[in-house]
Amino acid sequence: MIFQTWPWYVSGLIIGLIMLCLIYFGKTFGMSSNLRSLCSIAGLGKKVSFFDFDWKAQRWNLVVVLGAMLGGFVAVNFMSDPSNVSINPQTIEQLAEMGIDAPNGKLMPQALFGTEILQSPKIIAILLIGGLLIGFGSRYAGGCTSGHAISGLSNLQIPSLKAVIGFFVGGLIMAHFLLPLLLS
Amino acid sequence: MKNILKYLVVGFIFGIVLTKSEAVSWYRIYEMFQFQSFHMYGIISVAILVGVIGIQLIKRKNIKDIKGEPIVIEDKEKGSARYWIGGILFGLGWALVGSCPGPIFILIGAGFWTVFIVLFGALLGTYLYGLLKNKLPH
Numbered sequence: 229m230i231f232q233t234w235p236w237y238v239s240g241l242i243i244g245l246i247m248l249c250l251i252y253f254g255k256t257f258g259m260s261s262n263l264r265s266l267c268s269i270a271g272l273g274k275k276v277s278f279f280d281f282d283w284k285a286q287r288w289n290l291v292v293v294l295g296a297m298l299g300g301f302v303a304v305n306f307m308s309d310p311s312n313v314s315i316n317p318q319t320i321e322q323l324a325e326m327g328i329d330a331p332n333g334k335l336m337p338q339a340l341f342g343t344e345i346l347q348s349p350k351i352i353a354i355l356l357i358g359g360l361l362i363g364f365g366s367r368y369a370g371g372c373t374s375g376h377a378i379s380g381l382s383n384l385q386i387p388s389l390k391a392v393i394g395f396f397v398g399g400l401i402m403a404h405f406l407l408p409l410l411l412s
Numbered sequence: 413m414k415n416i417l418k419y420l421v422v423g424f425i426f427g428i429v430l431t432k433s434e435a436v437s438w439y440r441i442y443e444m445f446q447f448q449s450f451h452m453y454g455i456i457s458v459a460i461l462v463g464v465i466g467i468q469l470i471k472r473k474n475i476k477d478i479k480g481e482p483i484v485i486e487d488k489e490k491g492s493a494r495y496w497i498g499g500i501l502f503g504l505g506w507a508l509v510g511s512c513p514g515p516i517f518i519l520i521g522a523g524f525w526t527v528f529i530v531l532f533g534a535l536l537g538t539y540l541y542g543l544l545k546n547k548l549p550h
Contacts, residue, residue, distance in 0.1 A: 230432070233432070233433065233434055234429065234432040234433040235433075236433065236450070236451050236452075236453075236454030236455045236458065237458050238429075238433070239429050239430075239432070239433030239435065239455045239458075240454060240455045240456070240457065240458025240459040241458055242425065242429045243430075243455065243458075243459040243462075244458065244459040244460070244461065244462025244463045244466065245462060245466075246422055246425065246426050246429075247459070247463050247466075248462070248463065248466040248467075249422055251470065251477075251483060252475075252477055252483070253418065253419075253422075253477065253478050254477040254478060254479060256485070259512070259513040259514040259517070260512075260513040260538075262513065262517075263513060263534055263535055264538055264542075266535060266538075267535060267538050267539050267542065270535075272539060272542070276539070276542040276543055277542075278541070278542030278543075279539075279542055288416070289419075291416055291419040291423065292419045292420075292422055292423035292426065293423060293517045294420060294423060295419065295420040295421065295422060295423020295424040295425075295427060296423040296424070296426045296427035296430070296514060296517055296518050296521065297423075297517050297518060297520060297521025297522075298423075298424050298427060298521060299423065299424040299425065299426060299427020299428040299429075299430075299431065299518065299521070300427040300428075300430075300431050300436070300518035300520075300521035300522035301427075301521045301522055301523065302424075302427075302428060303428045303431035303522065304431060304522040304523065305522075305523075307428070312434065313434055313437055313439055313440070315439050315440065315443045315448075315449065316443055316446075316448040316449050318448055319439070319442065319443045319446055319448045319449070322446065323442070331437075331439050335431070335434065335436065335437045335438075335439075335519075335522070335524075336437065336438050336439075336510075336519070336524055337438055337439065340438060340509075341438070341526045341527065342526070343525070343526065345526055346526070352529060354508060354509070355509055355526065355527075355529040355530050355533065356529055356530075356532065356533040356536075357505075357508070357533065358505045358508035358530060358533060359505065359516075359530035359531060359532060359533020359534040359535075359536070359537060360505070360533040360534070360536055360537040360540070361501050361502065361505025361508065361537060362502060362505035362506060362509070362511075362512065362513065362516075362530070362533070362534045362537060363505075363533065363534035363537025363538040363540075363541070364498075364501055364537035364538065364540050364541045365498050365499065365500070365501030365502025365504070365505055365537070366498070366502050366512075366513060366538075367498070367537070367538050367541040367542070368494055368497060368498030368502075368541050368548065369495050369497075369498025369499045369501075370488065370489065370494065370495075370498070371488075372512045372513045372514075373456075373506075373512040373513075373514070374512075374513070374514055376488075377456060377460070378456070378459050378460060378463060379463070380488055381460045381463070381464075382459075382460050382463025382464050382466070382467050383463075383467050383485050383487075384464070385487060385488045387490065387491060387495050388488055388495075390492060390495035390496055390499065391495040391496075391498065391499040391502075392499065393496075393499065394495060394497070394498065394499015394500045394502070395499050395502055395503040395506060396503060397500050398499065398500035398501060398502060398504040398505075398507070399441075399503040399504070399506050399507035400445055400503075400507075401500075401504065401507075402445070402503065402504045402505075402506075402508050403442060403445035403446060404445070404446075406504070406508075407442075407507065407508065410508075
């Protein structure tokens with residue numbers, strides 16, 4: 229059972245409890261603020277005041293990140309089954325048209341994340357620009373999926389609702405219009 | 413030490429859950445934006461439902477935190493431009509590389525080394541925001 233894909237209701241329940249757990253610890257659930265901490269650790273606070281803050285007060289969140297990385301390692305190496313990631317067959321067909329390989333048990337497509345992409349400036353640029361948009365957008369909006377969609381909406385915050393609608397507007401534009409152009 | 417350990421455990425569970433429910437998978441994010449599966453919507457909705465109930469309980473029963481202090485959850489700053497524009501930019505990136513900040517770290521932990529390129533981009537994006545912050549509408 230644990231080797232198969234975990235059902236959405238189990239995953240949703242645990243993610244909700246994790247957020248509540250961090251609130252109980254007197255903290256908040258939000259992953260993108262770690263990017264700001266990392267920038268500060270890199271010494272960027274000397275040049276840009278936005279990074280001149282006490283990142284040590286955010287160390288707990290970096291520990292959460294470290295735990296999450298270990299969790300990813302354990303889940304992939306010791307808790308996985310080759311039949312994982314059974315997405316909609318229609319999705320697989322659509323992806324094939326864009327030259328993206330079917331999952332067949334893999335979490336990530338080779339065409340975008342395999343090591344052979346290091347020879348493709350185009351794919352490297354796609355990953356870099358995607359990351360850039362994620363970093364810039366989440367800091368501009370003041371949070372990402374965890375900070376706004378889960379923490380913010382759970383606390384019935386209107387600003388978070390605006391941000392989450394924005395996430396989906398951007399995501400739909402990318403998935404339906406830009407991605408097919410970029411990968412064609 | 414015990415203090416730090418609890419964050420490690422919470423993160424560890426988070427990493428396992430997101431990986432095992434495939435929320436870290438590029439495929440799942442693409443499928444979600446194509447409306448071809450309920451899976452991701454189910455995960456997000458249940459997490460919010462549990463969160464709403466939990467936070468209401470905390471507020472109504474005045475539940476204290478682990479140190480016995482009252483729990484205060486700060487409201488998000490008021491505003492519009494930053495949420496709409498920032499949100500849309502984030503969404504474009506999310507659907508392009510199929511991961512948000514949590515999964516970026518989880519995938520690197522899981523051994524997907526090329527995700528380091530995404531992380532580098534995300535740090536660059538965060539830096540750019542810090543640089544331009546005062547010139548942007550919020």
